[in-house]
Amino acid sequence: MIKILQIMPAENWWAVYDDDGEAFISKLVSWALVQVGNEETDRSVTGMDVDEEGRIEFCQEIENFKNYVFAKTYDEALRLVEEESE
Numbered sequence: 391m392i393k394i395l396q397i398m399p400a401e402n403w404w405a406v407y408d409d410d411g412e413a414f415i416s417k418l419v420s421w422a423l424v425q426v427g428n429e430e431t432d433r434s435v436t437g438m439d440v441d442e443e444g445r446i447e448f449c450q451e452i453e454n455f456k457n458y459v460f461a462k463t464y465d466e467a468l469r470l471v472e473e474e475s476e
Contacts, residue, residue: 392448395433396423404467405439405449406456413471415459419446 400418407414418437426432437449437458449455459474461467 391426393425394422395425397421397438398423400437402460402462403437404459404461404464405437405452406459406471407452407454408456409454413456413468413475414454415464415467415471416440417464418449418458422448424448 398421400421403418403421404415405418407416416439419440420438421435422438423433423435426434438446439449439452441447441452449458459467459470461470
């Protein structure tokens with residue numbers, strides 16, 4: 391079970407997904423400090439995103455999640471992702 395310990399703003403952060411070979415980006419809702427087990431060493435920070443039905447999910451649990459990108463606008467984020475894939 392994943393326990394959320396803290397939620398932090400994720401301003402200017404985007405999640406990158408692979409949509410049949412094409413990059414798809416989505417603005418993060420927040421960062422979450424999570425604990426997966428019972429030990430403090432089982433903690434990590436993960437991005438949270440909204441799915442098509444409005445549910446908030448951990449990015450790493452979404453099958454086609456690739457990585458994160460920092461950008462002020464959607465266009466800048468998309469440009470960075472495209473440059474990365476060249």
